[in-house]
Amino acid sequence: MSKERVLAEFAEIVHEVAGIPVAEVQAGSHLRDDLDIDSLSLVEIMVAVEEKFGVATPDEIAADLETVSAVLDHIERNQPAGVL
Amino acid sequence: MRTYGRRVVITGQGAVTPVGLSVQDFWDALLAGRSGVGPIESFDTEGLPVTIAGEVKGFEPTDYMPRTVSRRIDKYAQFAVAAAMQAVEHAKIVVDDANTHRVGVLIGSGYGPTALVQSGTLTLDGRGHRALAPWLSAATSIDCAAGEVALRLGATGPSGAVSTACASGTSAVGEAMRMIQRGDVDAVIAGGADNSITSFDIGSTAMSRALSRRNDDPQRASRPFDKDRDGFVMAAGAGALVLEDAHSAERRGATILAEVVGYGATSDAYHPTAPHPEGLGARRAMQLALDDAGVPASAVDHINAHGTSTTLNDRTEAAAIRRVFGDHAPAIPITSVKSMTGHMIGAAGAVELIATVQTLLTGIVPPTINCDDPEDPGLDFTPHRPRQHDVKVAMSNSFGFAGHNATLVVRRYE
Numbered sequence: 439m440s441k442e443r444v445l446a447e448f449a450e451i452v453h454e455v456a457g458i459p460v461a462e463v464q465a466g467s468h469l470r471d472d473l474d475i476d477s478l479s480l481v482e483i484m485v486a487v488e489e490k491f492g493v494a495t496p497d498e499i500a501a502d503l504e505t506v507s508a509v510l511d512h513i514e515r516n517q518p519a520g521v522l
Numbered sequence: 523m524r525t526y527g528r529r530v531v532i533t534g535q536g537a538v539t540p541v542g543l544s545v546q547d548f549w550d551a552l553l554a555g556r557s558g559v560g561p562i563e564s565f566d567t568e569g570l571p572v573t574i575a576g577e578v579k580g581f582e583p584t585d586y587m588p589r590t591v592s593r594r595i596d597k598y599a600q601f602a603v604a605a606a607m608q609a610v611e612h613a614k615i616v617v618d619d620a621n622t623h624r625v626g627v628l629i630g631s632g633y634g635p636t637a638l639v640q641s642g643t644l645t646l647d648g649r650g651h652r653a654l655a656p657w658l659s660a661a662t663s664i665d666c667a668a669g670e671v672a673l674r675l676g677a678t679g680p681s682g683a684v685s686t687a688c689a690s691g692t693s694a695v696g697e698a699m700r701m702i703q704r705g706d707v708d709a710v711i712a713g714g715a716d717n718s719i720t721s722f723d724i725g726s727t728a729m730s731r732a733l734s735r736r737n738d739d740p741q742r743a744s745r746p747f748d749k750d751r752d753g754f755v756m757a758a759g760a761g762a763l764v765l766e767d768a769h770s771a772e773r774r775g776a777t778i779l780a781e782v783v784g785y786g787a788t789s790d791a792y793h794p795t796a797p798h799p800e801g802l803g804a805r806r807a808m809q810l811a812l813d814d815a816g817v818p819a820s821a822v823d824h825i826n827a828h829g830t831s832t833t834l835n836d837r838t839e840a841a842a843i844r845r846v847f848g849d850h851a852p853a854i855p856i857t858s859v860k861s862m863t864g865h866m867i868g869a870a871g872a873v874e875l876i877a878t879v880q881t882l883l884t885g886i887v888p889p890t891i892n893c894d895d896p897e898d899p900g901l902d903f904t905p906h907r908p909r910q911h912d913v914k915v916a917m918s919n920s921f922g923f924a925g926h927n928a929t930l931v932v933r934r935y936e
Contacts, residue, residue, distance in 0.1 A: 457589040478594070481656040 439517075444491070444510055451486045455479050465507040492518050530699045531935055533776040534613025534764035535876045536605035539863050540576035540757050544608060548873070549880050552859055552888035553908045557741035559755050559864050565721055572728045574740040575719045576757025576864025587674065594657040595670055596635030601760035601869070602667035602715035603674060609711060610675065613764035613776060617675045624708040626679035627672040628698045629762070630690030632868035632922070633718035634664040634683075640720045667715050679707040685868070687922030688830070690714045691761055692871030692930055696785035698765050708770040713762035713872035724756060730795055732832055744865075745892035746829030746858035747836045747903045754830040757864030761872030780879045781935045783817070786810025790925025796834055797921060801842030807927035808846045808917065815931040817915055819847045822854060822931075824887055824916040826878040829858025830865055835921060840898040855911050857904045861891040871920035875930060878918045882934050887911050
């Protein structure tokens, strides 16, 4: 899966959970400051990420995810072999 | 007799009901005698003994809150937020740094977020706990509506839920009145909300034998005080009122709609669902509210009854009214708007108080529709059509499962 594709899929999840327009979800966006995603929404988003990409996010990792690019890196690093 | 110095007034009202999504639409429907009862559309009723309800239709939560909020709360809480926002706008009260600590929120509910509890339980059963949304824990609590209203308004006085089954909305207003009288706060957004129309709600309440099974004639199913009644009709909605200390309201130039002068609350301690056969608790609630108001029974011009259309409630309530009001009882126009709205459970008391205030303001008593053959022919249930009647002092009754009784007395503000 290409990076653009992962971003598009992630933006779709963010839109579904937090109501943010897909186009506003950019690699450089800050989750809290730019997208207004609160702690409850982040948990919900990461559960959806796990279902979509097969990538689990332990709480201690989630706490450090502040930007969209950090999430995308996390997905890329941990995606099961053969999917990317 | 009055033991409190502060007078409490109503300065704003909001309603979401099966017959209208605003106070004006609700009131117009009552005067037109329009029923909001119909076949249940929100879920498949196949196999249930009851297939009708008073559902709220055409409601758009995003008219009152962002989608990010509405998707995280049950519909009952969405209704509460909507009614509260309407009431606050009506009262033209601004919650800001100057008064935020002096504004409270009390929203009653009988059953609370039942749809989310049911869907969450099914999700847990089918897909495990990881499939449960993180906001469900907060959204499946009975205080969720009050918390969300406080959050949306930025009101930082005391907030919470009052839960006394079908009396919840009335209890919330009564307790809010006390909070203001005691001086805890200067204003409270008070009311009630419920949307207990899931397969579980309808199935379990049908099993308690409390619901009408007149499925083939929904608009005639809710018939309070009519001899041919066979149970209440489950309904959904919310009502909210802005209660204020009269001085504060006058100081900010608010339009005062009515004064809340009396509150009485009692328990039957008799049976989980049936009222006390002699209506002891109901009588005492009415008497306490009159004593609290400092008005004699003979001063009451109108009663907005609990009038559920169940065999037991309507018989005991009519008898209790006879006992409390004596010779004056036949002269009082009584109404049950549940004949049109169905029974909105925790919202009922708040919405019915709003109807009572509308009666004070307009001098029109809404009808009890479907009351063809009255339970007590000597009492005036205002059958079929609205009536012009000058009302200065009015009573609103709510009696709930578990024997919770609550009565409010309101008066024209002079």
